[in-house]
Amino acid sequence: MSLLRLEEVHTFIEQFHILEGVSIDVPEGDIVALLGRNGAGKTTTLKTILGLTPARSGSVFYDGNNITGRRSFDIAAMGIGFVPEHRAIFSDLSVEENLLIAERERGDFAAKEDFIFGLFPDLKRLIRLPGTNLSGGQQQMLAVARALVPNNRLLLIDEPSEGLAPVLIEQMMEAIRRLSSESTVLLVEQNFIVASRLAQHFVIIEEGRSIMSGAMKDLVDDDETIKRYLGAGTGGAT
């Protein structure tokens, strides 16, 4: 049974037609990777699911409910966590406040504290620091941790490996693998190796259309498709 389903979604940003028909199926409990070149519409797809850039036509179903046209906070409160591309850590807030602000009910953070610090032990030490004083890797961990504070059934994670050193990428992958036992994940990832090792399914987006989807294990050996849609460099990067 799929937790999230997009049917022929079209999205405009101002007058620009960014998504021209995206259909995605995310089965509950799995990790789905959204692949495609820069500017293909992957980030917009995530924002459309959350209603930040609402779909003009087509439908988004979450947990069997049509959530198209609902307000973003309403959609998020149904149990969707978002880790945006540039982390969007609140720099005026301390690390602790960055986590507390994600609470939907008082005590959410206290309940998940052990799980979160088990995934990212570094954060525990940084808890009093202001958000600005974190390194890129620490910010990324905080952004993922923030999405884990409430009981989210679905996580939308945008480019978790972007700009991270290889050691940190390994750590991040391990964290995502472990958190996927608790939530379903829709992952946008430029780094094909990372995506292929994490996800069970893939969807390729090309020029605002979802053109291909299937099991990740079938795509891994399909060099031609990878080269054609994901760019030559991606396959061998890092």
Next chain:
Amino acid sequence: MTTDTKQPEKVSKQRQRADWLLENRARVSVLAALAFLFIVALAGLESKDWFPTIMQGLSVGALTFLVASGLSLIFGLMDVLSLAHGEIFMLGAYVGWTVYTRFDTTVDATVPLLLVIAPFTLMPLWQRMARWLRTLGRKWHFGIWILGLGVVYAAWYVIFAAGDADAIEGEVSGAGAGVTIIVSLLFVAAAYGLYRKWRSNDGSVESVKEAMSLTSWSLLALGGGAAITAMTKFPLVIWDAEDFAKSPSNFAVQVDLGTLAPLPADSFGWPALVAFVVLLLGGSLIALALSSLQTAIGDVAPLTRKHWTGFVAMVGLAIVLHLTKASLNEWVFGLSTTWRFFLAIAVATGLGFAVGAFIEVVLIRPLYDRPIYQLMITLGVGFILIELVREVWGRPEFTMARPAAFNGTGEGCPGQGLGGFFSGCSTVEVFGGRLRVYNEGFVVLVGALVLIGVTLLLKKTRIGMVIRAGVQDPEMVEALGINVRRVFTLVFAMGSGLAALGGVLAAPSIGLSSGMGATFLLGAIVALAIGGLTSFPGAAAGALLVGLLQQIIIRFGQTGINLPFLDEPFKPSPTVVPAAAILLMVVILLVLPSGLLGRSER
């Protein structure tokens, strides 16, 4: 293990401090230069002058801060520079004056206002009704249009054509017969136009939309007509700026003398029950018209018990106020002016809060995609508020009597030293200088309390955390499942409440005039720019600087300043005061483009 880790952290802290100094060297040097200039300026004053000058600066700074604080929060969170903010300050002053000086009028005006506003608590009901209107047959729509047009015609006739019943004989009263006929013909033509619209309504999406729009406006006219007619039947004791006995200035003087007795209330034009029902009906029609003007998408929220509780509470309050009016007035006029002043503060602040919430929800919210329109609409609201105040209270400036606690004279006055602030005297002597307890004591105290209160709210509460996060990235806050728009409304309302509070505080010290808002808005915007637009502590620092600078210049205008190469002391004229604040802003922005405490643009 612990000692090992502590050592490098200490080093890094020192380095952080050095980095911070290097990064902020422009900021630090500007602050140092400002401090130096202020010390030099104060050193040029006689010893009995400098302390009062500082305190007066703080007083003006505190009032400016009350306007600037809201402006800064609103601008930081939603990128709206509310140009109506100064006029809300002014409205606060006038409303506070009314509660303080003419409590009876306040009650009289509150009852009909509550009744008109009460139906708005049942918004889901009106939304559902608007949907039902959409399905109504076209002849019904036409009927509503004609009724609406009839109301507009009647209003025109009553206001312009019929003339005054007690006009002097021979005087031309009302419009001439020719004008009446021409306007009546125009209305008949409009009715024919509506008839054509009715006939051409073929049930298509476009024509239904058009019909709904016309129906909404007709309902608005009907509701407005009903509400206004009923309101004129209320026994409002409205003052008359032309008649000295009934003028605001006279009332203010009388409160000072303690001689004011409530004016006898006129009797109702209608039975009270009829007036109440018509007001409720008018409010309902206006609410229905507004909700059918919106092209509703999505679900209508269910009508819950909460809505009904709000409605019943407002209507109940109106009825209770009306029934207990006489004894309530007697009780309030029996209170000391100090308590009445605190009541005035509470009512004006609350009203500022409500007006702010209304402006945000009705006018600002639909325009979040169009910032320029928001700016223009706040400017327009400001002008409307000025005209409203002139219409109701008249143009002349008047004063507000200082409450008794700050107005003592006679034995043991003026108070001596810092303890003298609590002596109940109107003035106090500190460090050889004379200070007014209200202006330089109470106002500064309230300003400081608001600064501390809002800082604590921002730093210690969840809502403060959400505001700080929202200043940076409202979209991400929304993506966390928080209703950011509700926070926007709250902050707009809070900021307006603080501005209105500033207005009441200002009234006893600087008096009331319809231009007071513009003056303080200018000061507040300068303060905001100096402090760094979105920084709350910056707004406080900027307001303080503006206040101090103004008062120092005014003081030098009195005492003169000895400049080199000039034989006579130079006396700056008071008219340069606003210019000096702007000059300070220009100089600071040239050196620090993002203000004293603002974050530099990345």
